[in-house]
Amino acid sequence: MTAIDVSSISKTFTKKLTHKVRALNDVSFSVPHGNVFGFIGPNGAGKSTTIKILMGLLRPDAGSTSFYGKNSHLPEARGRVGYLAENPAYYDYLTPRELLEFVARYYKVPGAESAGKVDEVLRLIELTHAADRPIRSLSKGMVQRIGLGQTLVHDPDLYILDEPMSGLDPLGRALVTDIIQQLKARGKTVFFSTHIIHDVERVCDDVALLLGGSLQFCGAVKSVIDGSFNSYEVVIRRSDELSPSLPDGVAATREGDAWRLSIPRDSLNALLSSLSRENELLSVEPERRTLEQIFLDLIKSHRSAQGRE
Numbered sequence: 001m002t003a004i005d006v007s008s009i010s011k012t013f014t015k016k017l018t019h020k021v022r023a024l025n026d027v028s029f030s031v032p033h034g035n036v037f038g039f040i041g042p043n044g045a046g047k048s049t050t051i052k053i054l055m056g057l058l059r060p061d062a063g064s065t066s067f068y069g070k071n072s073h074l075p076e077a078r079g080r081v082g083y084l085a086e087n088p089a090y091y092d093y094l095t096p097r098e099l100l101e102f103v104a105r106y107y108k109v110p111g112a113e114s115a116g117k118v119d120e121v122l123r124l125i126e127l128t129h130a131a132d133r134p135i136r137s138l139s140k141g142m143v144q145r146i147g148l149g150q151t152l153v154h155d156p157d158l159y160i161l162d163e164p165m166s167g168l169d170p171l172g173r174a175l176v177t178d179i180i181q182q183l184k185a186r187g188k189t190v191f192f193s194t195h196i197i198h199d200v201e202r203v204c205d206d207v208a209l210l211l212g213g214s215l216q217f218c219g220a221v222k223s224v225i226d227g228s229f230n231s232y233e234v235v236i237r238r239s240d241e242l243s244p245s246l247p248d249g250v251a252a253t254r255e256g257d258a259w260r261l262s263i264p265r266d267s268l269n270a271l272l273s274s275l276s277r278e279n280e281l282l283s284v285e286p287e288r289r290t291l292e293q294i295f296l297d298l299i300k301s302h303r304s305a306q307g308r309e
């Protein structure tokens with residue numbers, strides 16, 4: 001079942017009457033139900049514009065979006081969604097408990113369940129101790145956690161979170177990634193935008209990269225990382241000079257009675273048989289790059305291609 005479908009959306013903003021900004025250019029992707037999906041891209045790539053179109057806060061110039069097969073702008077489609085906006089503003093004289101009770105009433109959570117649900121969410125976002133203090137007296141990170149909390153109150157199937165880790169310290173980020181993992185374990189779908197690619201690598205099944213309003217990549221995180229390596233790290237035991245001598249392109253460092261070699265993928269087979277004849281092989285591992293390194297390279301090559309145009 002497809003939770004989110006984005007089909008060929010485009011959006012151009014007009015600034016100062018004449019200046020046009022093409023924020024999205026024919027973007028399409030879909031998110032299967034039960035998936036944790038990371039939506040990444042540099043500042044101005046079009047992430048928030050996509051999310052606002054999904055939530056019906058902006059109309060696309062072309063294309064369409066749906067939640068579970070229904071136009072995402074319809075109230076019955078949006079009722080299944082918990083949404084965290086990029087820069088949410090709350091009535092700051094309310095307390096976290098009052099705000100969550102308000103959200104529960106808005107989503108018609110039955111009165112008998114509401115108090116228990118609000119307490120559960122306060123516990124989950126670790127704000128029980130501050131539940132009855134006005135929001136204006138809370139830190140930025142606590143307010144960000146309330147933002148996540150208000151998406152959880154009506155227990156929706158789908159979560160659309162615009163930068164849920166923004167403004168959080170490492171403990172706060174770990175809490176958010178933990179909540180996302182709990183949602184996944186309960187069969188929920190989570191779609192979130194972020195600049196923190198490391199968090200995508202930790203929690204996401206799939207990832208999409210948006211650059212300059214166009215989708216550059218969309219696929220499984222595991223396949224990006226598994227497919228990205230182009231060399232192997234080989235460790236051999238040998239306390240004197242290596243034999244046979246190494247060809248160009250192979251880096252070697254000595255560590256005590258072992259040597260650590262970095263061997264290009266296409267030279268591995270040939271070299272491994274001669275190395276193993278004269279040395280004791282300790283390990284052979286692909287030298288994987290992180291998702292961050294892979295995407296930074298993609299972003300840099302996109303920018304240099306744009307510079308050449």
Ligand SMILES: Nc1ncnc2c1ncn2[C@@H]1O[C@H](COP(=O)(O)OP(=O)(O)OP(=O)(O)O)[C@@H](O)[C@H]1O
Binds near residue numbers: 041042
């Ligand atoms: N209301 C608007 N009027 C004019 N231009 C806009 C408007 N909203 C967004 N833009 C422009 O559209 C482009 C995409 O912006 P968007 O906020 O979607 O990017 P983003 O990927 O979410 O960036 P960030 O990571 O900085 O939040 C940018 O060039 C931005 O200046």
